[in-house]
Amino acid sequence: MIRWLIKGMLRDRTRSLFPFIVVTVGVALVIVLVGFMDGVIMGMMDSTAHLDTGHLRVVNKPFYDEEHLNPMDRALGSQKITGDWLRANSDPEIVWSPRIRWGAIMDVPDERGETRSQTPVMGIALDLLSQDSLELKRLNLAESLTRGRLPNKRGEILVGYQLAQTLALELNRPVTLIGQTFDGGMATDNFTVVGFVRFGIFAMDKKMALIDLVDAQETFYLDDIVTDWLGYLPSYVSFREYDRYRSRLEFQMKTLINLHPSGWAKDDFPIVVSILDQRNIRPIAEKFLVVRKFIIGIFLFLMVVVLWNAGILNGIHRYGEMGIRLAMGETHSHLLLSLVTESFVVGLVGSVAGCVLGGACTYALQEIGLNMGDAFAQSGLMLSDVARARLSVGGFVRGVIPGLTASVLGTFIAGLAIYKRSEANLFREQEAG
Amino acid sequence: MENSLIQLNRITKVYRMGGEDFTALHEINLRVEPKSFMSFVGPSGSGKTTLLNLIGGLDTPTSGDIIFCDESLGGMSPDQRASYRRENIGFVFQSYNLLPVYTVYENILFPFLLANLKESDVRDRVMSIVDQVGLIPQVSKRPSELSGGQCQRVAIARALVKEPRLVLADEPTANLDKENSYQILELMLDLNKKFDAAFVFSTHDEKVTKFVRREIGLEDGYVRWDKRRNGDGDFE
Ligand SMILES: Nc1ncnc2c1ncn2[C@@H]1O[C@H](COP(=O)(O)OP(=O)(O)OP(=O)(O)O)[C@@H](O)[C@H]1O
Ligand SMILES: [Mg+2]
Numbered sequence: 001m002i003r004w005l006i007k008g009m010l011r012d013r014t015r016s017l018f019p020f021i022v023v024t025v026g027v028a029l030v031i032v033l034v035g036f037m038d039g040v041i042m043g044m045m046d047s048t049a050h051l052d053t054g055h056l057r058v059v060n061k062p063f064y065d066e067e068h069l070n071p072m073d074r075a076l077g078s079q080k081i082t083g084d085w086l087r088a089n090s091d092p093e094i095v096w097s098p099r100i101r102w103g104a105i106m107d108v109p110d111e112r113g114e115t116r117s118q119t120p121v122m123g124i125a126l127d128l129l130s131q132d133s134l135e136l137k138r139l140n141l142a143e144s145l146t147r148g149r150l151p152n153k154r155g156e157i158l159v160g161y162q163l164a165q166t167l168a169l170e171l172n173r174p175v176t177l178i179g180q181t182f183d184g185g186m187a188t189d190n191f192t193v194v195g196f197v198r199f200g201i202f203a204m205d206k207k208m209a210l211i212d213l214v215d216a217q218e219t220f221y222l223d224d225i226v227t228d229w230l231g232y233l234p235s236y237v238s239f240r241e242y243d244r245y246r247s248r249l250e251f252q253m254k255t256l257i258n259l260h261p262s263g264w265a266k267d268d269f270p271i272v273v274s275i276l277d278q279r280n281i282r283p284i285a286e287k288f289l290v291v292r293k294f295i296i297g298i299f300l301f302l303m304v305v306v307l308w309n310a311g312i313l314n315g316i317h318r319y320g321e322m323g324i325r326l327a328m329g330e331t332h333s334h335l336l337l338s339l340v341t342e343s344f345v346v347g348l349v350g351s352v353a354g355c356v357l358g359g360a361c362t363y364a365l366q367e368i369g370l371n372m373g374d375a376f377a378q379s380g381l382m383l384s385d386v387a388r389a390r391l392s393v394g395g396f397v398r399g400v401i402p403g404l405t406a407s408v409l410g411t412f413i414a415g416l417a418i419y420k421r422s423e424a425n426l427f428r429e430q431e432a433g
Numbered sequence: 434m435e436n437s438l439i440q441l442n443r444i445t446k447v448y449r450m451g452g453e454d455f456t457a458l459h460e461i462n463l464r465v466e467p468k469s470f471m472s473f474v475g476p477s478g479s480g481k482t483t484l485l486n487l488i489g490g491l492d493t494p495t496s497g498d499i500i501f502c503d504e505s506l507g508g509m510s511p512d513q514r515a516s517y518r519r520e521n522i523g524f525v526f527q528s529y530n531l532l533p534v535y536t537v538y539e540n541i542l543f544p545f546l547l548a549n550l551k552e553s554d555v556r557d558r559v560m561s562i563v564d565q566v567g568l569i570p571q572v573s574k575r576p577s578e579l580s581g582g583q584c585q586r587v588a589i590a591r592a593l594v595k596e597p598r599l600v601l602a603d604e605p606t607a608n609l610d611k612e613n614s615y616q617i618l619e620l621m622l623d624l625n626k627k628f629d630a631a632f633v634f635s636t637h638d639e640k641v642t643k644f645v646r647r648e649i650g651l652e653d654g655y656v657r658w659d660k661r662r663n664g665d666g667d668f669e
Binding site for chain 2: 001004007008011012320321323324325326327328329330331332333334422423
């Protein structure tokens with residue numbers, strides 16, 4: 001029977017063409033829209049994660065509790081043991097990156113070595129120099145340079161481009177960082193400014209400086225100590241999974257905490273936080289999910305309405321066929337079922353076509369991106385200039401489900417009219433026809 | 434007494450329209466024997482179609498009962514009537530009513546699909562009836578590629594392919610010219626002899642009269658006369 005129905009659909013394309021197009025376009029639009037929205041929100045999260053929070057973050061609780069003060073003396077020791085443990089025991093898709101958040105006064109000397117200008121800076125120390133370091137790529141540093149170059153040896157520093165402006169910095173000139181060492185003494189060290197960076201976030205462009213992790217450990221006496229372990233998940237992991245990863249890691253970390261490596265202070269106690277728990281991101285993410293549901297709902301509704309009408313037209317187009325089938329002893333419900341089956345097939349084929357179309361557009365948006373530089377420039381959020389879509393299995397599912405539902409539901413509602421049709425008039429209808 | 438295929442007991446059909454009742458059939462009593470070849474005749478509005486509807490289980494009488502092979506249609510649900518139609522009745526319509534997107538073969542196959550039979554199991558039966566209505570050369574054509582007479586042959590084949598006990602045909606020749614009408618009637622008479630099926634027509638067409646063995650005259654919802662052909666071929 002299904003073969004028979006499909007044969008009919010292929011021959012009389014007019015009756016399935018319109019629903020097919022509606023489903024294809026609808027599904028494609030949902031996929032692109034969801035992909036684009038996912039891309040924007042995940043892009044926003046990723047920029048925050050890359051610079052600041054990681055997707056997951058392992059941090060010493062005493063440090064985290066007073067994070068605003070940047071209490072470097074509360075950083076977590078035994079970097080090597082902790083790192084090895086994390087890499088060996090956490091979920092293998094998490095990539096770990098040790099960081100130091102530091103704060104210092106940046107002092108800019110003139111030719112004679114006397115202070116010309118001074119300002120507090122917040123800094124991040126990360127692995128800038130290893131051959132296999134992922135950090136350069138992660139922060140997109142090469143593309144973010146407004147002037148100069150990336151550090152290629154110890155003692156070099158990158159500075160936010162607005163900070164550089166404020167301090168009237170020049171490339172290849174020394175600056176002095178004055179801060180506090182791990183044990184409370186004064187730390188001073190000279191660095192050579194080699195590049196200006198545009199992070200795309202006002203606060204950072206104005207205040208941020210980057211140095212190599214090993215430099216920071218030397219300057220601030222943080223031997224085998226870091227303030228943060230940032231964990232990065234691959235882009236196919238949706239942010240809705242982050243909580244699950246977090247709790248799993250938290251559970252696994254009990255072993256490490258019991259181990260209590262010798263470099264940890266007595267009250268050191270690393271905790272795991274996800275990006276959602278930082279920078280007020282969870283409420284944004286939750287609102288985003290509501291909006292996304294709403295948009296999918298609207299599409300579903302529109303498609304149902306359109307396909308319902310298409311179903312009614314189809315019913316008129318095939319009035320005679322329905323009549324003869326009823327006369328021949330097909331029951332109303334069987335007839336409805338066969339219409340719904342047809343629309344399911346149309347919905348399925350349309351959904352596949354919509355997936356291909358929507359997937360291709362989303363992929364293009366993912367790879368090429370949409371330059372939104374101007375739109376984002378003003379916002380204080382950590383957004384990158386280029387909005388990229390995010391192609392995911394979830395996006396396809398979110399497109400296909402409304403596509404199929406609308407196709408079947410639309411036909412079903414339209415098909416209910418069959419029950420109003422009485423067989424008693426069939427002969428007479430036929431005469432008129 | 435001979436067993437009857439259909440028995441109508443005091444069948445009355447009242448149509449209600451706009452608050453007024455209109456009685457289309459008045460207490461009709463009738464027996465149709467198996468293998469009959471008969472027609473209802475009468476002026477327009479006399480109740481021929483109404484009667485075929487009732488016998489075919491497409492509509493229900495206001496009062497009275499219809500017995501088909503010892504089974505009363507009176508107590509049947511709509512779905513039971515659908516299955517009654519599927520199993521016992523073949524319909525032929527004035528305007529053929531073939532499914533336009535399907536070939537001759539597929540149109541005739543359709544009743545089997547409705548009965549959940551597999552195509553491979555019934556292919557021979559379909560081809561055999563296609564042969565009997567003389568449409569082998571057209572078997573892969575669509576209705577739009579056929580003449581009116583050929584379409585009506587397909588409709589007849591479709592009505593007969595499951596070998597029902599009864600074929601109901603409402604004005605089967607009304608859309609055909611004289612030549613084609615005769616051919617169709619001859620075909621039906623021939624099939625009536627070969628198959629174990631009774632044929633009941635409604636018609637205005639006098640040509641039909643020459644073929645039927647029994648003719649019932651309707652007028653204003655009453656049976657006015659009921660003539661059977663005697664051994665000489667004349668109506669009594
Ligand atoms: N659904 C209906 N509602 C109201 N009246 C109806 C209905 N169907 C038929 N009638 C009336 O019942 C009477 C008999 O109609 P029917 O169709 O049986 O006549 P007929 O003999 O088939 O006529 P024709 O030769 O024109 O086909 C007519 O007067 C018609 O107007
Ligand atoms: Mg009629």
